[in-house]
Amino acid sequence: MMSLAIPEISLAVSACLILLCDVYFGVGRRGLTATLTMVALTIGVALTAQYGITGERVLLFNGLYVDDPAAGFLKMAGFVAMATAVFYSQDYLEQRGMRGGEYYVLCLTALLGIFVLISANSLLTVYLGIELLSLSLYALVAFDRDSGIAAEAAVKYFVLGAIASGILLYGMSMLYGLTGTLDLDQLSTIVGHSPDAALIIGVAFVVAAIAFKFGAVPFHMWVPDVYQGAPTSVTLYIAAVSNLGSFALILRLLTHGLAGAPALWTQMLAAVAVLSLLVGNLGAIAQTNLKRMLAYSAIANAGFVLLGFATGSNVGYQAALIFTIAYVVTTLASFAMILMLSSRGFEHEEIADFKGLAARDPLLAAMMLALMFSTAGVPPFVGFWAKLWIIQALLASGHVRLATFAVLVSVIGAFYYLRVVWYMYFDAADGRSVPEARPRMRLILMLNTAAVVIMGLLPNALLSVCQRVLP
Amino acid sequence: MQQFGLLSVVIWLPIAGGLVTLAFGDQRARGARWAALLTSLATLGACVPLYSGFANGTAKFQFIERMAWIPALHSQYYLGVDGISLPLILLTAFMTVPVIIAGWSVVDKRPAQYYAAFLIMEGLMIGVFSALDSLLFYFFWEAMLIPMFVIIGVWGGPRRVYATLKFFLYTFLGSVLMLVALIYLYLKAGDYSIAAMQQLPLTLAQQRWIFIAFLLAFAVKVPMWPVHTWLPDAHVEAPTGGSVILAAIMLKMGGYGLLRFSLPMTPDASRELDWLIVSLSLIAVVYIAFVALVQQDMKKLVAYSSIAHMGFVTLGAFVAFFIVAATGSAQGAVNGLDGAVVQMISHGLISGALFLCIGVMYDRLHTRDISAYGGVINVMPKFGALMVLFALANSGLPGTSGFIGEFLVILASFKASFWFALLAASILVVGAAYNLWLVKRVIFGEVANPQVAKMQDLNPREFLVLSVLALAVLLLGVWPAPMLNMMEASVQHLLHQMLASKIPGAA
Numbered sequence: 001m002m003s004l005a006i007p008e009i010s011l012a013v014s015a016c017l018i019l020l021c022d023v024y025f026g027v028g029r030r031g032l033t034a035t036l037t038m039v040a041l042t043i044g045v046a047l048t049a050q051y052g053i054t055g056e057r058v059l060l061f062n063g064l065y066v067d068d069p070a071a072g073f074l075k076m077a078g079f080v081a082m083a084t085a086v087f088y089s090q091d092y093l094e095q096r097g098m099r100g101g102e103y104y105v106l107c108l109t110a111l112l113g114i115f116v117l118i119s120a121n122s123l124l125t126v127y128l129g130i131e132l133l134s135l136s137l138y139a140l141v142a143f144d145r146d147s148g149i150a151a152e153a154a155v156k157y158f159v160l161g162a163i164a165s166g167i168l169l170y171g172m173s174m175l176y177g178l179t180g181t182l183d184l185d186q187l188s189t190i191v192g193h194s195p196d197a198a199l200i201i202g203v204a205f206v207v208a209a210i211a212f213k214f215g216a217v218p219f220h221m222w223v224p225d226v227y228q229g230a231p232t233s234v235t236l237y238i239a240a241v242s243n244l245g246s247f248a249l250i251l252r253l254l255t256h257g258l259a260g261a262p263a264l265w266t267q268m269l270a271a272v273a274v275l276s277l278l279v280g281n282l283g284a285i286a287q288t289n290l291k292r293m294l295a296y297s298a299i300a301n302a303g304f305v306l307l308g309f310a311t312g313s314n315v316g317y318q319a320a321l322i323f324t325i326a327y328v329v330t331t332l333a334s335f336a337m338i339l340m341l342s343s344r345g346f347e348h349e350e351i352a353d354f355k356g357l358a359a360r361d362p363l364l365a366a367m368m369l370a371l372m373f374s375t376a377g378v379p380p381f382v383g384f385w386a387k388l389w390i391i392q393a394l395l396a397s398g399h400v401r402l403a404t405f406a407v408l409v410s411v412i413g414a415f416y417y418l419r420v421v422w423y424m425y426f427d428a429a430d431g432r433s434v435p436e437a438r439p440r441m442r443l444i445l446m447l448n449t450a451a452v453v454i455m456g457l458l459p460n461a462l463l464s465v466c467q468r469v470l471p
Numbered sequence: 472m473q474q475f476g477l478l479s480v481v482i483w484l485p486i487a488g489g490l491v492t493l494a495f496g497d498q499r500a501r502g503a504r505w506a507a508l509l510t511s512l513a514t515l516g517a518c519v520p521l522y523s524g525f526a527n528g529t530a531k532f533q534f535i536e537r538m539a540w541i542p543a544l545h546s547q548y549y550l551g552v553d554g555i556s557l558p559l560i561l562l563t564a565f566m567t568v569p570v571i572i573a574g575w576s577v578v579d580k581r582p583a584q585y586y587a588a589f590l591i592m593e594g595l596m597i598g599v600f601s602a603l604d605s606l607l608f609y610f611f612w613e614a615m616l617i618p619m620f621v622i623i624g625v626w627g628g629p630r631r632v633y634a635t636l637k638f639f640l641y642t643f644l645g646s647v648l649m650l651v652a653l654i655y656l657y658l659k660a661g662d663y664s665i666a667a668m669q670q671l672p673l674t675l676a677q678q679r680w681i682f683i684a685f686l687l688a689f690a691v692k693v694p695m696w697p698v699h700t701w702l703p704d705a706h707v708e709a710p711t712g713g714s715v716i717l718a719a720i721m722l723k724m725g726g727y728g729l730l731r732f733s734l735p736m737t738p739d740a741s742r743e744l745d746w747l748i749v750s751l752s753l754i755a756v757v758y759i760a761f762v763a764l765v766q767q768d769m770k771k772l773v774a775y776s777s778i779a780h781m782g783f784v785t786l787g788a789f790v791a792f793f794i795v796a797a798t799g800s801a802q803g804a805v806n807g808l809d810g811a812v813v814q815m816i817s818h819g820l821i822s823g824a825l826f827l828c829i830g831v832m833y834d835r836l837h838t839r840d841i842s843a844y845g846g847v848i849n850v851m852p853k854f855g856a857l858m859v860l861f862a863l864a865n866s867g868l869p870g871t872s873g874f875i876g877e878f879l880v881i882l883a884s885f886k887a888s889f890w891f892a893l894l895a896a897s898i899l900v901v902g903a904a905y906n907l908w909l910v911k912r913v914i915f916g917e918v919a920n921p922q923v924a925k926m927q928d929l930n931p932r933e934f935l936v937l938s939v940l941a942l943a944v945l946l947l948g949v950w951p952a953p954m955l956n957m958m959e960a961s962v963q964h965l966l967h968q969m970l971a972s973k974i975p976g977a978a
């Protein structure tokens with residue numbers, strides 16, 4: 001039974017070991033921690049595949065912890081996403097002198113936090129996971145300690161995040177006070193019986209905290225600053241990997257823990273989602289910095305995920321999972337493109353920096369084109385299927401207006417993704433150099449983009465896996 | 472269930488060829504050109520068995536390929552053609568060849584990417600016409616926007632970015648609502664196949680919403696007045712090849728969509744809202760023809776004339792309801808539908824040829840301003856003769872393909888109402904006016920501009936392209952029977968579908 005917690009155990013052990021290794025052997029050996037982290041992740045994948053996957057729902061540690069197919073799938077996705085992120089980040093960190101091994105350890109503990117969230121079956125476990133994830137991320141955002149803008153972002157993130165934690169705790173305490181249980185299984189049956197005003201307030205607090213984690217409007221203020229201010233490798237991590245944690249949070253807390261009273265939270269989620277779609281898409285138009293633009297795009301995409309949950313139906317949760325996976329795959333590659341094009345002393349993060357890329361490096365430009373059209377939801381890329389499922393789930397549950405609204409705002413969204421393509425293809429390069437070769441990173445980036453295309457041409461595998469793990 | 476067949480070949484061969492062309496890279500432009508030309512010829516060659524193996528006289532879909540694609544969505548890789556889609560596929564394969572040849576020595580900016588974009592687009596467009604699964608249809612329909620966006624944006628004129636963004640966002644806006652409608656139909660029918668959606672009973676209220684969603688997508692593409700404003704911009708800024716493909720094939724997708732989706736899936740809403748389509752069509756025919764008359768830019772003139780001529784397509788498709796209402800029988804209604812399909816093909820050939828002609832002049836003088844020309848026939852006799860032929864065909868001269876479609880539609884309109892026919896027939900006057908006036912100012916007269924005097928007549932490459940198109944225009948005009956036979960059964964079937972009510976309980 002304990003063996004089902006192998007992913008978390010292996011992560012915790014390897015984080016400790018890597019920290020020690022870094023202290024004792026890391027000096028002077030660049031890349032040691034990065035390599036060890038990759039090894040640890042590989043071992044984690046192997047162990048998880050062997051012991052951590054289960055076909056049915058199993059409770060562990062007196063019901064604090066749960067393992068089910070969704071958990072196994074999300075953890076595998078987490079391992080892969082984190083490994084990709086680490087791979088993309090190495091050069092970037094190296095060139096900017098951020099050599100501390102703590103970077104990778106913090107990434108590992110953040111991943112551990114995500115895993116705890118994924119398997120949480122009690123309000124306590126949920127809180128534990130979210131704090132582990134958030135605290136690691138605060139530190140990561142501030143990792144470039146000489147950068148003022150990063151420090152500002154970290155402080156902003158920390159202060160707002162701490163408030164969100166408080167809000168979450170407050171909501172949880174109300175739920176506990178009303179139901180007398182921390183266990184999500186019991187909670188879900190009890191809330192079905194006694195809806196009252198206090199419960200609604202408690203749920204509202206919980207939803208607010210979730211919206212903060214997602215960066216959904218009106219709790220989105222931290223997103224643009226953190227995305228822009230953090231080192232790009234950290235932004236990559238927050239945008240892609242930690243998204244799995246946000247997904248798990250809502251999956252455990254709302255769709256399972258409050259499954260007894262879906263009407264309580266679906267409407268709140270719908271409202272938050274509509275606002276996010278609007279603010280995210282409109283805000284992104286005005287941006288000139290790609291990281292900031294992708295931050296607003298993240299807000300809009302959070303709106304899509306939340307719309308999936310707002311249906312309160314299984315089809316909707318599946319759609320949200322598909323959307324999250326598609327978004328993670330695409331976002332990893334989009335931020336990796338910034339990392340790929342940046343060089344020592346030059347952050348390739350303004351949209352204008354992409355001018356003429358098609359002439360300087362046709363392959364990278366073509367890949368960026370695919371990524372941008374995928375995020376805009378144009379076939380034949382995976383982003384199209386993600387949006388299709390969300391819209392289908394909305395229509396299946398009778399939300400015709402929400403579906404129409406979602407597709408219409410995604411037309412607005414298309415504009416700013418197209419602008420990147422426009423700069424790359426239609427404008428001449430104004431004296432910028434040809435990007436560095438970085439053959440290994442280029443290869444991984446190509447594979448990542450190929451995944452976006454292949455999952456777009458033949459989406460059935462992704463769709464049916466997501467259907468299977470969330471039956 | 473059938474494995475990969477001929478239709479898959481004509482879809483994926485150009486796409487694969489496009490990727491090969493891309494792999495040649497812009498440095499090896501010669502190789503890229505030949506790869507592109509051979510691919511487009513091979514695709515055209517693959518259409519020959521498609522044409523010869525097609526059995527006339529049945530409305531059933533042929534060359535069917537049906538494979539599992541996305542079982543999770545009940546969507547299949549399901550292809551097939553009938554008498555309405557086959558001519559459009561042939562047109563697509565046919566028109567891509569001249570586009571490749573026309574760019575031969577003219578395009579020197581990123582040539583490999585240029586040819587690759589056109590080839591990939593060819594495959595996607597054929598995919599649109601042969602998809603029998605609506606999700607597959609939408610997949611091709613949207614994917615096609617990407618190469619066109621790049622073509623206009625990279626190789627276009629000075630305001631290309633504005634034009635291409637307008638083009639993309641306009642068409643994207645139209646089609647997302649179609650997606651909502653398609654998903655809605657899927658949830659009702661349990662299957663994404665077009666046939667299932669055509670048979671699905673729907674109440675009038677449901678049909679009305681679906682019809683409007685479809686109409687937005689297709690009307691933008693056709694384009695119908697008043698959502699036509701993207702077209703002149705896109706045409707003016709697009710490179711010659713882009714204009715040709717845009718006018719010859721992309722516009723036809725709107726018409727095809729109306730025939731394949733709107734009419735059979737929402738027949739009752741179509742009947743209820745027929746006045747809307749017919750009036751918009753007549754406005755396009757009459758008003759836009761006058762707008763064409765005053766254009767100073769040759770491409771803009773042809774672009775507006777395209778909108779007017781596409782008005783005949785929508786008019787021919789929807790006038791059938793008026794015929795039934797006026798005469799109580801469907802006799803004669805089939806003329807309108809026939810005319811709509813013939814007009815699509817004919818306009819594809821003629822407008823494509825006219826844009827190629829304008830391209831020929833633009834390559835020499837680098838302006839499309841009508842006033843910059845005059846007396847071209849004195850220095851370019853071969854070109855002048857061909858251009859005059861195409862201009863006359865564009866104004867519906869008997870003996871050219873332009874006549875057949877317009878005549879059939881006017882004939883059908885007469886059955887519906889004298890006034891429809893009168894308004895529609897006005898294009899024969901106004902159309903002749905703008906075409907002849909164009910010819911008079913550009914081709915005939917004295918050589919006013921010294922630079923015109925230096926223009927060289929057609930080189931063999933250009934002559935080949937234009938004369939083949941001229942032959943096609945004449946052939947279709949003199950002897951339309953093979954094409955009419957090919958589509959007859961399918962058009963009859965469509966007429967039957969659109970006149971049968973789908974409202975549950977009202978048989």
